[in-house]
Amino acid sequence: MSAPELKIVADLAEIPAAQWDALAGADPFLSHAYLYGLQASGCATPPFGWRAQFITLWQGGQLLGAMPLYVKMNSYGELVFDFAWADAYHRHGLRYYPKLVCAVPFTPVTGARLLAQSDEMRASLLEAALRLARETGMSSLHCLFLDEAATRTARAQGMMLREDVQFHWQNPGYRDFEDFLAALSRDKRKRIRQERRKVREAGIELQCVTGEDASAEQWAFFAECYANTHRQYNSPPSLNADFFQHIGITMKPHTLLVIASRAGRPIASALNFRTRDALYGRSWGALEFHSGLHFETCYYSAMEFCIERGIRTFEGGAQGEHKLARGFLPVTTRSAHWLAHPQFSQAVASYLQREAGAVAEYVDELNERAPFKRA
Numbered sequence: 001m002s003a004p005e006l007k008i009v010a011d012l013a014e015i016p017a018a019q020w021d022a023l024a025g026a027d028p029f030l031s032h033a034y035l036y037g038l039q040a041s042g043c044a045t046p047p048f049g050w051r052a053q054f055i056t057l058w059q060g061g062q063l064l065g066a067m068p069l070y071v072k073m074n075s076y077g078e079l080v081f082d083f084a085w086a087d088a089y090h091r092h093g094l095r096y097y098p099k100l101v102c103a104v105p106f107t108p109v110t111g112a113r114l115l116a117q118s119d120e121m122r123a124s125l126l127e128a129a130l131r132l133a134r135e136t137g138m139s140s141l142h143c144l145f146l147d148e149a150a151t152r153t154a155r156a157q158g159m160m161l162r163e164d165v166q167f168h169w170q171n172p173g174y175r176d177f178e179d180f181l182a183a184l185s186r187d188k189r190k191r192i193r194q195e196r197r198k199v200r201e202a203g204i205e206l207q208c209v210t211g212e213d214a215s216a217e218q219w220a221f222f223a224e225c226y227a228n229t230h231r232q233y234n235s236p237p238s239l240n241a242d243f244f245q246h247i248g249i250t251m252k253p254h255t256l257l258v259i260a261s262r263a264g265r266p267i268a269s270a271l272n273f274r275t276r277d278a279l280y281g282r283s284w285g286a287l288e289f290h291s292g293l294h295f296e297t298c299y300y301s302a303m304e305f306c307i308e309r310g311i312r313t314f315e316g317g318a319q320g321e322h323k324l325a326r327g328f329l330p331v332t333t334r335s336a337h338w339l340a341h342p343q344f345s346q347a348v349a350s351y352l353q354r355e356a357g358a359v360a361e362y363v364d365e366l367n368e369r370a371p372f373k374r375a
Contacts, residue, residue: 004057004064004121006128012036012054019063019096023115028273029104029280030111033250035068041243044105047120047249049074053100055128057121067125071138072101077238079108079318080164080335083333085348089139096140096340103144106238108166108318109280110145110333118232124155130157136246137142143336154336162335163359167328167368168322169299169314174307177300180327185196188325195292196300202290206301211255213374219248222257222269225285239283244271260286260293270297272305278313279306299326308368321366330366332359 009015012115024030038044039052050070057065075082078101089096114122124298133141135226143154155161167357174180181189199206209218223241230237247255254275260268272279284298299316306314316323324330337352339345 002059004059004124005126006105007058008132009054009056010052012039012052013041015054015056015063015066020066020331023063023066025112026275027277028251028254029107029109030068030115031251031254034247035104037243037246037250038063040103041246042079042241043239043243044070046073049076050105052352053132055125055132057124059117065114065121065125067102067114067129068104069100069102069129069132070105071098073097074089078103078142079105079106080142080162082142082337085339085344088347089173089341089344094139094344098138100128100129100138100141101144102142106146108284108313108333110147111148112147113143113145115131119149119153122149123156124205126150126153133338133341137340138275139340141338145337149332151336157338159336159338160345160352161351161356162337163356164333164335165330165363166264166318166325166333166358167316169303169306169316169323169326169328171303171306171310171312176307177304180303180307181278183373184327185373192300192326195295198292199260199290199296202262202293204260204267204290204293204296206296207259207261208301208305209257209259211252211257214248214252214255214257216245218250218257218259218269219244221259221266222271222285225269225287226271226283227285228287229285253325256302256305258297258305260297262288262290268293268297270302271300274311277311278315279311295326299323324366324369327371329370330363332363333341 012035020032044050049072053069053071055067056063075086086096092196114125116122129141132369223244227237254273255276256272258270259266267288270284271282273282279302280296281302302314316328339348
């Protein structure tokens, strides 16, 4: 049997969806539908700084390995922040862009980034990415939100590891939302009840709509809310209505819309992705402001959905220390980095060592402030 052949693919449509999904497994963000939706809708494309250079391994027409890799002309949509590194390069008259980024665009969710069945193939994919970075004169290679297998491979390749913190909510088997509240300290329980009461007193009702039941009109409403909220904060939206309609059609078993209505009129919505074991909060938007509406739409309704369905983990997205008071606990995430410039590489390595100590102290501090009752 011939050795696997390495190919760089710039258009995901060239890869059969079934073969890609066989490697991606149950992760909805690595699915062909999700990644192709980002491409087909124009969200993760060269005009916005994303040029696909997916590294793939083939044998006899069968896809054996893949790595979602992009040439980046900026650092937007990555959510592992290296703006300070880019600024340091600029101040020293050096070019930081283009760079290579292995990631799922706009998606701060830990998962496989080296899609293969063996350590040997994962190593081959990463070696190919490092070789591509060197041969094309890229400033750097960044692999974001890595699972354990990819972290091991990156460490073995000598890449620098970086840690960050997210907040995840765990469901040990709560009977209902009141059962969850009973596990919290008195002040945190009181605060959540106050927030939820304000929403009810405003006459707002919440509805969880699974992808199987969501209509095109509801997806269009979510897109309207999402765009409106970005406009209010003078922040260009990363995603667009075409992308949301695409996933609404192609990812029905993996999506959940939470829709808030007042006086029979929808006023806000949140988008979640789901698997059997986890729910992922991704985006939200509103047409009206009401105290507590964001927390109800984005967190509490989703937590109730998890309790009803027996879903064990709810990931609320990137950053957000405010989640701690609402029952979310800190979780460490990892990324890996290679910089071509020797002096900058040494400086970043020193910085990351100090940062890792600070992150560990931060996690310890957060755990000390955990909102749950003391045993």
